Amino acid sequence: MQLLAVEPTAVPALSRRAVERVTTALTHMDDSSGGVGADLHALMEVHAQACSLAPPDTKRLAAWLAKIRLDGPGWPDFELRDYATALGENGRAELGHIVEERAATAEADVFGSTPFEIRILREQLAEVSGDVDYYVSVVAADLRTARQFLKIVNALRDADRACEAEQWACRGLGQLGNPIEMDRLRDVYVELLLDRGAEAEALALRQQLFDEHPVQSRYFALRRTAERTDDWPGLRAEALQRLRDAVAARSAFVEELLGVLLDEHEHAEAWQVAVAHDDVVSESRWKQLIELRQPMHPADVIEPWKRLIEQRLAMTSDKYRYRRAITMLRRLSEAYRASGNDTGFQLYLADLRHRHKRKTSLLAKLDNVER
Known part of the structure; x- marks a missing residue:
C-alpha cells in the first residue's frame, strides 16, 4: 500500500505476480484456517485499486481476469465492479467477447446449464453496464436458486423500482430452495411490504x-x-x-x-x-445456563455440572476430554464452596477417583484440582 502511494504504476504488475504466486501455492497447501485465502483476497483488492489508479493494457487485463475465473482453481474470487474503471468500455467488451467464445464451446454443467464461471462473468458484466433491465435478463437466465431472485430484487430495489422488486421476490418465494437463501429473500420481501405500507x-x-x-x-x-x-x-x-x-x-x-x-x-x-x-439440552447450552445461574444459585448448578463432567469423560473420541472435564471440575468446586458444602466436593472427587482408578493420566490431573 505504501508503494501504491509513491509509485502506483509499478503496483499492477507486482500485485498481479503476487496473486499468481499465492494462487499457485494454495494448490499445494492446507489453508483450512483461511488465513492465506484472506491474504490472497486482500492482494486482489490491492491489484484492483492499483489498476484503477494506473490502468494497464485493457485487453491484457480482460484476458487475465477471464483466465482467473474460467481456468483457475476457483480462487481468487473477485468482483468485476472493482475493475470496471480500469477495464473501461474496451476492456469490458474484450472480456465479454472472451466469455461468449468460451460459452460457445463449453460443456453444460450437471444441471444442463451454462457453467457457473461463465454465468457469473456474464452477470458481472451486465451489472457494470449500468443497464438494470439487461442485468435482470442475464440473471433471470438461471433461476434455480433464491440467490438469483435476490440479485434481481436488490437491483430493482436499488433502482427505485420497488413494485417490480416485490413481484420478483414473491415469485422467488414460490420456489423451493436453500432455507438460508429463502430466508434472506423473504426478509427483503417483508421490507418491501413494509415500505409500501x-x-x-x-x-x-x-x-x-x-x-x-x-x-x-x-x-x-x-x-x-x-x-x-x-x-x-x-x-x-x-x-x-x-x-x-x-x-x-x-x-x-x-x-x-x-x-x-x-x-x-x-x-x-x-x-x-x-x-x-x-437429557436433550446440549453441553454448550448447559454451560451458558450454568454461567447465568451459578452466581446467585450455586447449589442449583452442582448436579448439572456433575452430569456434564460424566458425559465428557465418557467421550472417548475426544482426546482432550480429561482437560475439559478438569475445567468443569474447577467450576463445580466453586459451586460447592459458594453453597457452603466443601465436604460434598471432596466426597464427589473421591468417588470419581475410585470409579476411574485405572486412568492414571486422569488421576494425575485430579491431583491438580485438589491442590
Missing part, C-alpha cells in the same frame, strides 16, 4: 411461518417485524406460548425455546425448561 400483510406472513415451524430464527423475524408495526407487546406472550406448546409436543424444540428465552432475558424460565428436559 402493507404492514398487516407483512405481519401475517411472519406469523404464518412461525406458527408452521416455531424456531428461533422465525421468532426473531416475527419480533423484528412486529416491532416495526408496534404490535410486538401484544404478540410476545402468544409467540412464547407457541414455543412452549411446540416443546410439549416434541422435545426437539427445547433448544429453540431456550434460545428465545435467553434472548428475552427470561433466565429463570430457561433454567426450569432445561432442568425438565436435561
Whole structure:
C-alpha cells in the first residue's frame, strides 16, 4: 500500500505476480484456517485499486481476469465492479467477447446449464453496464436458486423500482430452495411490504411461518417485524406460548425455546425448561445456563455440572476430554464452596477417583484440582 502511494504504476504488475504466486501455492497447501485465502483476497483488492489508479493494457487485463475465473482453481474470487474503471468500455467488451467464445464451446454443467464461471462473468458484466433491465435478463437466465431472485430484487430495489422488486421476490418465494437463501429473500420481501405500507400483510406472513415451524430464527423475524408495526407487546406472550406448546409436543424444540428465552432475558424460565428436559439440552447450552445461574444459585448448578463432567469423560473420541472435564471440575468446586458444602466436593472427587482408578493420566490431573 505504501508503494501504491509513491509509485502506483509499478503496483499492477507486482500485485498481479503476487496473486499468481499465492494462487499457485494454495494448490499445494492446507489453508483450512483461511488465513492465506484472506491474504490472497486482500492482494486482489490491492491489484484492483492499483489498476484503477494506473490502468494497464485493457485487453491484457480482460484476458487475465477471464483466465482467473474460467481456468483457475476457483480462487481468487473477485468482483468485476472493482475493475470496471480500469477495464473501461474496451476492456469490458474484450472480456465479454472472451466469455461468449468460451460459452460457445463449453460443456453444460450437471444441471444442463451454462457453467457457473461463465454465468457469473456474464452477470458481472451486465451489472457494470449500468443497464438494470439487461442485468435482470442475464440473471433471470438461471433461476434455480433464491440467490438469483435476490440479485434481481436488490437491483430493482436499488433502482427505485420497488413494485417490480416485490413481484420478483414473491415469485422467488414460490420456489423451493436453500432455507438460508429463502430466508434472506423473504426478509427483503417483508421490507418491501413494509415500505409500501402493507404492514398487516407483512405481519401475517411472519406469523404464518412461525406458527408452521416455531424456531428461533422465525421468532426473531416475527419480533423484528412486529416491532416495526408496534404490535410486538401484544404478540410476545402468544409467540412464547407457541414455543412452549411446540416443546410439549416434541422435545426437539427445547433448544429453540431456550434460545428465545435467553434472548428475552427470561433466565429463570430457561433454567426450569432445561432442568425438565436435561437429557436433550446440549453441553454448550448447559454451560451458558450454568454461567447465568451459578452466581446467585450455586447449589442449583452442582448436579448439572456433575452430569456434564460424566458425559465428557465418557467421550472417548475426544482426546482432550480429561482437560475439559478438569475445567468443569474447577467450576463445580466453586459451586460447592459458594453453597457452603466443601465436604460434598471432596466426597464427589473421591468417588470419581475410585470409579476411574485405572486412568492414571486422569488421576494425575485430579491431583491438580485438589491442590
